[in-house]
Amino acid sequence: MKFSVPIFDVKNLTFSIKGQTILSNISLEVFCSEYIAIIGPNGGGKTTLVRMLLGLETPTSGEIKIYGKKFSNFNEWHKIGYVPQRASLVDASFPATVLDIVKMGRTAKKQLFSFYGTEDEKAVYDAMSKMDILDLKEKMIGTLSGGQRQRVMIARALASKPDILILDEPNTGVDVASQKKFYTLLRKLNQEDKITIVFITHDIGVIADDIARLFTINQKAIICNNPKQLLSCEEMSELYGMDAHLLHLHKHRH
């Protein structure tokens, strides 16, 4: 079901740095409760696009609207949960328990000069429960496995009760068994909790059945409303070269 006002409405977005165009004339919309994947080769501009959606980079030209508001007027950032690429690669010596990390997700929601209250505690425990990490809450983050750390970072994003979750290749450093569990969790968040998911990945085969639309990005964007169809079309070869073949095979194995 698509709402009339998209969460993200991107029009003619271009990003250049030092004379090199990273993204050219990108337009896309992300609607409520969608599950969207963004794929593309390394250096194709996927992460740059996400960084611009989050305000970490300023576009050279074009416009981004969030919930119908211009970027500069939007201030409900707690509605957007972000799990960065290096999510599971944390500094092992940082003094933080799992509870400390997940609580960070509530920080931006707090008023100035206020401390965590009962509502925050409930949101934090709900997020940890969803990610099945309640038993780890007193553990130091540096002692966890890659898969456990990944779930902690998603719990932190969920603690702010976001409408949308943006995940930038969060599987870096995570074992295969944990990755399967992770994809199931994402499906549940989208289907049961109606959280919109924007997922940057190379591993499109395993989530092809879950996603509604696929954005392929290599400087320019190709939007595909039927991801399975795209996996077999020639545009993938144009985008990925040899990888297109590998993706196709990967899909058939699942």
Add this chain to the structure above:
Amino acid sequence: MLEMFEYDFMQRAFIAGIIIAVLASVSGTFVVLKRYSMISETLAHSALVGVAVALVAEFSPLWTAVVFAVLSAWLIEYLRSAFSLYSDAVLAILLSGSLAIAVIIVSLGGSFNNSLFSYLFGSILSVSSDDIIIIAIFGTISLAILLLFSKELYFIAYDEEVAKTSGIKVNRLNFLLASVVSIIIALSITIIGSLLIGALMVIPTVASLQYKVGFLKTMLLSLIFGLLSVTAGMIFSFYFSLPSGATIVLCVLFIFIISLIVNRKK
């Protein structure tokens, strides 16, 4: 041991030392976690420019030290955010530049003497009652700011980008932290000295990190180590006629080494 408290200057030094231990260890926790340990050294040298100006112009060194340290903190944050300069390079440039300016000012003013020496290495004799009042007032304000923004500063230290995307005003808070740290450093150099205050900010936190506990416990341990070092340092400095700043730093180094040995298998 109580005989040392019969002297007014020791009472004043102890009060100031305890306040500084609290301020340095709490602010030092955020500084170390942000991997910004060298900022304390740089700001201390910038504060020295203020001291040099005050010595030549015969003002109160405490005020000018605060002003120069805060200006330097803002300059560091501006250079870091406006130009793509490496943080450690910015700190190194300002550190050596500040020291050079301070020495030139004092030399031109003809007052490169014991007064400057006491601000380089700290002197318990130089703490006046007015200094105590200023340290107490500004110290309380600085501590209150750090504690009120502790959850935001902790998030920024862990992951600055995610903190920014969640709506936290990261740039403003970085400026605020740098300003508070610069005030604390300027207040501290009369006791510890500009060359040694960095150690009191950084080493208690690094020692507490060896115990691998959560954020609040790390800060608490850092506070305990800071207080222990200042207390022991002042006692040793009084009975063995040693410079207070250096003795305090040796005490905190001792705690660090013990912490390292005790936790080597963790």
